[in-house]
Amino acid sequence: MLELRSLGLLSAVLLAGCNVGPNFEDPLTSVPMSFRFDANASSSSIADLPWWKVYHDPKLQSLINEALSNNHDLRIAITRVEQARQVALQTRSLGLPSVDYGGGISRGRNQAGGTGSFTGGRTADDATALLSVVWEVDLWGRIRRLSEADLARYLATDEARCGVIVSLIGDVAQTYFELLELDLEKEIAIRSRDSFQESFNLFDSRLQGGVASTIETSRAKAATAQAAATIPDIERLIAQKENQLSILTGRAPGPIHPRGKLDDNVVSRAVPAGLPSSMIRRRPDIRQSEQLLRAANAEVGAAIAEYYPKIGLTAFAGRISPDLSDLSDGVGNAWSVASSISGPIFNGGRLKAQEAQARAAFDEAKLRHEKTVLVALGEVSNALVSRQKFAAARADQEQAVHSLTDSVGVSTERYSAGRANYFEILDAQLELFPTELQLARIRLNEYLAVVGLYRALGGGCSSEAVSSSKQGL
Template identity: 50%
Template sequence: LTVISRIEQSRALAAQARSQFFPQLGYQGYLSKGKNSAGGMPASMGGTTNDPAMIDLDAFWEVDIWGRIRRQNEAANAMYMATEWARRGVMLSLVAEVAQAYYELLELDLEMQIACDTKKSFSDTLKLFEDRFQGGIASELDVARARAALASAASTIPFLEQQILAKENQIAVLLGRNPEPVENRGRLLERTLLVDIPAGLPAQLLERRPDIRLAEENLKAANAKVGVAYTNFFPTISLTSFLGQVSPELSELSDSNNSAWGVLGGLAGPVFQGGRILAEYDRAKAEYEEYRQQYLQTIIVAFSEVSNALTAYHRLKEVRVEKQKAVTAYEEAVRMSTERYVAGKAGYYEVLDAQQQLFPAQNQLAQTDLAQRVSVVKLYKALGGGWSLPSEEWKKAQ
């Protein structure tokens, strides 16, 4: 809402500046009543009473020889566009935040599923140990450690439930809603499609970034303000005219013989201002240099963010392949150690150790899936809203 209010303010200021191109029309009038003394006698003892009146239509127009009004309009329009790009920047950030929060929620769902599966696995192991303990095959130590592993796995579930609730509330706040569960979450994180990003993204995509366009419009406005400050060294030329009726008596105001008109050309300029105009010009130039540096820095940051997001996207693909290999290997280790334990060829430690290594490996794989999708979201934001261009523009850019 704050951004929208600023846009409305900037739009109004731009319209206000644009109005200076046109003549300013106005009207005025007056009516007075008085009595003049006669023959040196007091007005109360004689004389004449009069009630002069006047009404006219005025016009004023400043001739924009030096471009002051034109440059003021350039500055106002650039400031308006800057607020519009600021709005788009807020919207882009909001979309990216919602997408990232949603992926984080799906990742927490996946961790919850892993935790529940792990709890069930440890529960089955505990039952196996208890049965073997009852049969005199396993020791009480085996059972105790199996119970500890089960309790440790179960303790993560309430913590994950709290995190899921907090993430749902975060999404609701971002969407401007009351805190509520996110329904119909669809597929889990590992099943969501990971988009393919084409190679050789053209630099023209960065031209859509709201922060770059915002910095560009601020630079345009600052440049126009330098022009405005420069025109203050020169005189202003104006034309003033009026057309109306003037009469010494109100009753004769409408008489055509009492009409009046006039045209006046004006010239006004500085002679001595104590250095004020020069100081204002220097300030405008310094402000322009500040915005120029900000513009260049914004471009550098944009290239850096795109590079970081692209690097993360490609490297995380490699990381995920290795994480998946680790999970597959640990799953096989759990299966084999359980079979060996049942056959009496291995102790309880092998089974619990394999299960305890599988749990964090699965979580790391889920976190890698999340990091992959977050890297896509960051690239989407870094490119100002995605990497798609119309086919003709794409060919031209390449």
């Protein structure tokens, strides 16, 4: 009884040990008060909104919801989170006692415990039944530091999963808008082809009346064929975008129907960026890099703990008998309580090199964290300036399309009245077609800038967004 009390007192003293190595401190990352090109900086941010309040198109909402349920990259990320969680649990178990059992029965001549041993030629039985306990006393915090590191890696993996969600929402939205823009390009190409066909019909009727030449009809026919030739290529791109969207949503390549139009109602009009300090707390890749920095810091402590002695406690209790019939007698009782200590004396500089390696890994993680923050600031700034400039370009391009459309109408009237030649009509039409296509692409880029801003700010992975997605909005 005295031995057990002494063991309990020793355990209490040893459990009061400390964690060697540096304790983690939140990285002090210098960030500006506002984003570059954010003219109206405020605390509110578009990234605080769930994705269905940013993207208003019902079909797009359905596709995003489907992708969050079925996308293979996201499902892979979820399995990685579970793997990291189980690794953290394994490491944590090192700080707990390990309890095992064992036993055996043997019978033979000149044997003991199932192995050859001279017994004077006697035939005898052997039986053992033991319960053993092994425990490394984490006096210096080596196991606690390892557990801290693996827990941080688990949390980093979960942040990576969140980053996959943010990227997935952005990829689905971007691909969908690109698909709508291709639909618009096809519509423009068909309208241009029909417009050139009308000009050809007009020129041909005048040719039949003897007031025009074949050069007019030939030019109009060539322009019609050129416009028509763009349609198959656009249809090819449409099919590829549909396939891309299908794969993102976790299904076999196929058509995406029905779908909306590329208009001003598909995305939120209010797109405040918020504050950089909020972006750092929200963006998954920054939170991930911070957890990896925490893990690297804990690894330094684990490396330092290797300099200190390891203290272990072992115990067993059970029965051992040289005769099976005596196994239940009190004389067969067996127990033992022991402690052990071991530590390094000379290892050729291995422990010192391990500590230096851990400190260098921490420095690398710190630099990666700082770089991640800078990249995030740059992505937000790029998205802000892109949206501003594309909005300005769109206004000018819309004016150009409006003017060229009027020009085509006026030229057609002048030609019918005999006051203009065919060059005037064809030149106006040939100029209108690419101008309309350019306007469609500018509109797309304006919406993609919103997609990029929402993604760069870390929008889409709030607990509200994830839980609501699982419930089907």
